[in-house]
Amino acid sequence: MLQQVGTLVARRTTGLLAGAAGALVQLVFVAVLVLAMLPVIRWRRRRAALLRAAWPGTRALAEWDRRRLARWFAVSAAEPVEQRRVVTFLALRSMSGLLAGAILGLVCWGLVTVFVMLRSWLLDVPADYTEGADQVTTGTVLVAVLPGAVLLYLALQGLAGVVGLERRLAHHYLGRSRNELLQRRISELAESRAGVVDVVDAERRRIERDLHDGVQQRLVALGVLLGRARRGADAERRDELLRAAHEETQAVLDDLRQVAWRVYPSALDTLGLEEALAVLAARPGVPVEVECHDCGSLPEPIATAVYFVVSETVNNAVKHAAATRVDVAVRRENGSVLARVSDDGVGGADPDGGGLSGLRRRVAGQDGTFGLVSPAGGPTVVEVTLPCG
Structure with missing residues (x-):
């Protein structure tokens, strides 16, 4: 002292x-x-x-x-x-x-x-x-x-x-003078508000696409299987069709669960951010290491934003970067939440692409900062800072 x-x-x-x-x-x-x-x-x-x-x-x-x-x-x-x-x-x-x-x-x-x-x-x-x-x-x-x-x-x-x-x-x-700062702040809020609206619209379109191309197609296939089983006269063939229909039902439930998690992960309300990220890391794909420090009792909008940033970044690493490992670190420091997601993929991520630009607008809607480093050949690092008190 x-x-x-x-x-x-x-x-x-x-x-x-x-x-x-x-x-x-x-x-x-x-x-x-x-x-x-x-x-x-x-x-x-x-x-x-x-x-x-x-x-x-x-x-x-x-x-x-x-x-x-x-x-x-x-x-x-x-x-x-x-x-x-x-x-x-x-x-x-x-x-x-x-x-x-x-x-x-x-x-x-x-x-x-x-x-x-x-x-x-x-x-x-x-x-x-x-x-x-x-x-x-x-x-x-x-x-x-x-x-x-x-x-x-x-x-x-x-x-x-x-x-x-x-x-x-x-x-x-x-x-700048106080009036200039206020005008700048108003412009930032208007821009972030428009960005949030765009993010919401993009999320709605993605959910509709997932339901149409995934769940709906599987339900159609399920209906076809049940119809063929109902019309079939051969008992062995009917049992095979019913077994296939049961497997298709499990796939439909998995797709619905995935869509529901993309809409809003219920684990955030019941388990908190750390457990929700642990569930995210347990999904099949590349190994995901998650470290959380002092992430309890975060405001709901901040925890939701952090989760979706991590989730979208991990999905991008799996789908587009051919990553074999993803590291996630979230910590609370000086009244802010810092989230860092890095992968060993091929790099070259486009900061103006649909997914990353949507994340940037989501973060801006919470008065946060979004940083991306993704040279060709990797690694890709996404860093987000959000005020939380």
């Missing part, structure tokens, strides 16, 4: 020191830019030309600050895109950086003062090393302890406030 706290303090201090040094450069840049704009403030074209000329430097300074915040403060900010907002960010950030530098300077001065005072008190020597100077007594140390502790606490709180201020400045001014 103490090691983690020490590491955190060291990272924050390094980030603040770097920010204080960069603040001087940013302040000078903003000041020069403002002074250069004063003569052309009334001419829009000249002003725009000046801003365009200054944009590379503006963006470079903001990008440096963005990387500093990401490295030392774990702040994820978008890339700078709008110059006016970026210039405002640099101006405000330079002020916060100079404030952090001033606070750090006061802390260093206080630590040096404490070191000199303790050295004088412990070694019984004057604090300023001059002839006739007073020595530090125990009473002086005790009187200075309480104000020093209070000032140190206030300084640390000030540094924490600067860190929070820089986070808010980065989130507010870098990247």
Whole structure:
């Protein structure tokens, strides 16, 4: 615990020191830019030309600050895109950086003062090393302890406030505005909604095709067998037809079970995601190794999406990739579910194909991310991340 706290303090201090040094450069840049704009403030074209000329430097300074915040403060900010907002960010950030530098300077001065005072008190020597100077007594140390502790606490709180201020400045001014983000989010939701509708329609067409080409054809064959058995006069022939009809009935039941599982696996409700994937792995075909970690109590839509992604990917590996082994790993991590399916097939999967594009739209409907790596010759790896809390 103490090691983690020490590491955190060291990272924050390094980030603040770097920010204080960069603040001087940013302040000078903003000041020069403002002074250069004063003569052309009334001419829009000249002003725009000046801003365009200054944009590379503006963006470079903001990008440096963005990387500093990401490295030392774990702040994820978008890339700078709008110059006016970026210039405002640099101006405000330079002020916060100079404030952090001033606070750090006061802390260093206080630590040096404490070191000199303790050295004088412990070694019984004057604090300023001059002839006739007073020595530090125990009473002086005790009187200075309480104000020093209070000032140190206030300084640390000030540094924490600067860190929070820089986070808010980065989130507010870098990247796109709030309205632009809302518009982008609305577009994403509209696109994912349309994708979900397409996925549902595709699932309905596939179910209809499975019923028509599989179950319906087997039922027709079953009817033919029963009709021939009913009309047959030879008892031995009739028994053979009835035996064939019974086998056909078992095949029809298997097909219906497969279609039902593709519609919705009931094991998800009764057994959970881990057991449903285990049932999927037990189906005939290539060996499937499943590893689940902390997959219990997942939201139903998330568990369903994970199951269908794994199921469809395994089916593709068996049917199209000529795979001899499939590995499935599902784990819960940092409020998300990560699912990874890999096979040793021939590779070359088309990300825009009907099956994979449908999976991508299904995942997007849950605000997840879908990744595919499938070079020619294999292996094929599908990785999906879905938020779950």
